[in-house]
Amino acid sequence: MNETTPTTEDRARAVFAARADLYVTSAAHTDPQVLSRLVEIAQPQPGWRVLDVATGTGHTAFAFAPYVESVVAIDLTPEMLVRAQGLAEDMGVVNVRFKLDDIHELPFDDETFDDEVYDLVTCRRAAHHFSDIQEAIDEMVRMLKPGGMLLIDDRSVPEDKFVDSVMNRLDWLHDESHVRQYRPSEWQQMLEAAGCSIVVSEQYIKHRPLSSLTDHVAAEKVSQIHGILHSLSVEEQQKLALVEIDGEQYSNHWYITVAARKSLE
Numbered sequence: 475m476n477e478t479t480p481t482t483e484d485r486a487r488a489v490f491a492a493r494a495d496l497y498v499t500s501a502a503h504t505d506p507q508v509l510s511r512l513v514e515i516a517q518p519q520p521g522w523r524v525l526d527v528a529t530g531t532g533h534t535a536f537a538f539a540p541y542v543e544s545v546v547a548i549d550l551t552p553e554m555l556v557r558a559q560g561l562a563e564d565m566g567v568v569n570v571r572f573k574l575d576d577i578h579e580l581p582f583d584d585e586t587f588d589d590e591v592y593d594l595v596t597c598r599r600a601a602h603h604f605s606d607i608q609e610a611i612d613e614m615v616r617m618l619k620p621g622g623m624l625l626i627d628d629r630s631v632p633e634d635k636f637v638d639s640v641m642n643r644l645d646w647l648h649d650e651s652h653v654r655q656y657r658p659s660e661w662q663q664m665l666e667a668a669g670c671s672i673v674v675s676e677q678y679i680k681h682r683p684l685s686s687l688t689d690h691v692a693a694e695k696v697s698q699i700h701g702i703l704h705s706l707s708v709e710e711q712q713k714l715a716l717v718e719i720d721g722e723q724y725s726n727h728w729y730i731t732v733a734a735r736k737s738l739e
């Protein structure tokens with residue numbers, strides 16, 4: 475690759491540096507329903523050590539912090555971690571430590587990242603940015619104790635070729651560090667390949683305004699998003715539940731929560 479070609483991680487760093495302020499208060503990222511479902515699934519315990527991967531401005535780390543001994547929260551974008559640290563100080567949270575790292579390049583034999591010390595590894599709304607998803611999953615599983623839980627929540631697509639292709643295209647136009655939002659069957663395959671067994675897999679849908687795709691996006695990409703939506707047949711519109719409400723278009727966005735246990739051997 476040419477030295478000047480930005481990597482997926484370079485693109486993520488640029489996108490999230492520019493949008494860091496938005497994530498502090500983003501309704502989608504502070505959604506208490508989603509965060510409390512994650513806590514309910516994991517059943518965190520007072521002695522636990524948790525690793526939160528791609529923590530962004532820390533919302534998932536903060537949701538688990540009250541229930542566990544400590545949380546290490548990593549992210550590759552310094553600007554996101556600055557906001558996360560600020561929120562921790564504002565809220566008086568003292569058991570979350572933030573660290574700048576790429577999930578694909580976690581150090582070995584590091585004092586923070588001893589293998590197999592974490593009871594729970596969480597990763598919310600970020601896996602669709604990882605350049606090598608299987609490597610990232612393998613790294614998250616390496617950090618878990620045997621029997622520990624990997625808890626993922628992310629954008630997803632149903633097992634439908636049209637919806638898969640159009641939603642992945644729209645999300646790439648929204649954010650060019652987007653790699654792929656995966657189907658439930660792909661999550662199952664990847665987690666089993668990493669030596670885990672799935673204990674919970676729940677797909678859920680949020681009906682969201684078009685502005686969630688077009689806000690803070692360059693005009694040329696916004697016009698491509700509009701072009702795609704205008705070109706859809708009635709049947710395709712129905713598959714996305716595309717409707718107009720009070721003058722704004724809304725459509726389905728698919729998500730998945732999946733919890734998997736690392737094998738005991």
Ligand SMILES: C[S@@+](CC[C@H](N)C(=O)[O-])C[C@H]1O[C@@H](n2cnc3c(N)ncnc32)[C@H](O)[C@@H]1O
Binds near residue numbers: 486535597599603
């Ligand atoms: C939407 S935000 C995460 C939201 C956060 N997990 C939450 O629950 O609110 C996505 C984050 O993924 C981070 N990210 C993307 N690729 C990464 C990688 N390879 N390693 C670590 N962090 C990454 C970005 O810097 C960004 O902060």
